[in-house]
Amino acid sequence: MKPFSLFFSFLVVAIVLATTSYSIDAFTRNDFPEDFLSGAATSAYQWEGAVDEDGRTPSVWDTFTHSHSRDNGDIACDGYHKYKEDVKLMADMGLEAFRFSISWSRLIPNGRGPINQKGLLFYKNFIKELRNHGIEPHVTLYHYDLPRSLEDEYGGWINRKIIEDFTAFADVCFREFGEDVKLWTTINEATIFAICAYGEGISPPGHCSPNKYINCSTGNSSTEPYIAGHNMLLAHASASKLYKLKYKSKERGSVGFSIFAFGLSPDTNSKDDEIATQRAKAFLFGWMLKPLVFGDYPDEMKRTLGLRLPVFSEEESEQVKGSSDFIGIIHYITFYVTNQPAPSIFPSMNDGFFKDMGAYLIPIGNFSFSEWEAIPWGLEGVLEYLKQSYNNPPIYILENGKPMIHDSMLQDTPRVVYIQAYIGVVLNAVKNGSDTRGYFVWSMIDVYELMAGYRTSFGMYYVNFSDPGRNRSPKLSASWYTAFLNGTIDVASQDSMIQLQRNLSGFSLL
């Protein structure tokens, strides 16, 4: 891109920032605590490609994308081959941390048993490359991609056998990578994973009750999400216990769990909407966080679900309670909540989780699942709520970002506005006592998006998916994040944006 168009884009940013309605005080990276980690993220299936190379076997995502004739991650960003180039981009950007996930079926092709040496070597090399560039790896063990063999053998997460296999997989990762990896998330956005995979049928293995919107080969939306969620908590707790017993004294790392965290706010100030909001929070947060922090499910869920909600034995409750050293949150969108027994926010189902929750989520502003507005107060509310209701746990914001049509390419001004506003409220929350320790932009570069394929993307680097070389180019957001991480400017101010534009055009970064 020419310096002229660069200038133009920064002018647009400056104007948008000046007219934006969020009141964000001036800030720089240096206003955050020194050990706060600012990074960016991807995940294995969405970034690596090389799905049948060097001994990797299919995960449930491979099967799902191919059987549903959707875009797929066969090549994705080709990160498996281009990891050195990407680490260089991260280093140029000044990323302090990088979050990624390990493909279970690349490391242990049959889900259990022998380790694939080539897979092991890939992750060792990649992690070393990050460390050599001073980038802290944050590893997610499970990001939606169960080895297909375990799904076929016993049904994956709805079977308690998963606990033992997941723990053995975690053991390999802790043992092999633990010297360089100090931050582990066991399961990615467990809440929405359980709902979408076992209730709504929209992500693999694609289970749901018979209904008129979507054909699932099997499932029961009113029981399976809770069974899968229960097994996720137990598998997490088991891996976390193993880490404490076997590795923690030497490696000194932390093991956390992550949930999808919607911003929620009552639609009106009526008592009904207030109570509905409490109920929505109990279902969407308490479902997993109450057991992790206090040892049992929320009363609201027990009352509504009765026998459909699994029960923790006393020993399990003890093991789950306190098993998460931090809470990882995935945050993108905020809803108003109203007290209507309304259908799912997903079009597919009328029974299952959202019906049980008994509250209707109303999108704010111009919303679709592939495009949404910045509602930064939603995240601030989530952080305050976690602080006040769950004993102020350590928090990492593991994903936050804005999707745009992939073809919009380098001119991602709305993304800059979005990220800037959200980082601003994270700072507010930290200043007000939230123990938030890190923030990761989703995504470091354009990746295969699990729901939208290649149509929309969140990347700070553009990837040309039509190009066999999968060329990367920085978007405006990459330049902005670079300047933020550099800590020398107040990236929220209009003046500095114009200055940034002048300096960057000199470097012809774009």
Ligand SMILES: *[C@@H]1O[C@H](CO)[C@@H](O)[C@H](O)[C@H]1NC(C)=O
């Ligand atoms: C789901 O399971 C519940 C509880 O076992 C049962 O009552 C219900 O009929 C099942 N629904 C379907 C669609 O199989």
Ligand SMILES: *[C@@H]1O[C@H](CO)[C@@H](O)[C@H](O)[C@H]1NC(C)=O
């Ligand atoms: C589900 O499958 C049946 C039988 O193959 C078909 O008639 C129906 O249109 C499908 N429904 C949806 C929503 O795809």
Ligand SMILES: *[C@@H]1O[C@H](CO)[C@@H](O)[C@H](O)[C@H]1NC(C)=O
């Ligand atoms: C809402 O978003 C759609 C899709 O991006 C866009 O076409 C439309 O113009 C937007 N509407 C408003 C009022 O912003």
Ligand SMILES: *[C@@H]1O[C@H](CO)[C@@H](O)[C@H](O)[C@H]1NC(C)=O
């Ligand atoms: C700041 O924290 C206090 C104490 O937890 C709380 O009462 C207050 O609402 C918080 N302020 C904001 C803006 O969230």
Ligand SMILES: *[C@@H]1O[C@H](CO)[C@@H](O)[C@H](O)[C@H]1NC(C)=O
């Ligand atoms: C993407 O790559 C294709 C094939 O190399 C090329 O024709 C196209 O111009 C590239 N698009 C962009 C936006 O760079």
Ligand SMILES: *[C@@H]1O[C@H](CO)[C@@H](O)[C@H](O)[C@H]1NC(C)=O
């Ligand atoms: C980063 O900050 C240093 C001063 O600490 C400055 O010399 C350098 O130009 C900055 N780099 C960018 C890309 O803004």
Ligand SMILES: *[C@@H]1O[C@H](CO)[C@@H](O)[C@H](O)[C@H]1NC(C)=O
């Ligand atoms: C631009 O460069 C000047 C001189 O090198 C430096 O003082 C200033 O901080 C830079 N501004 C930004 C926004 O990078």
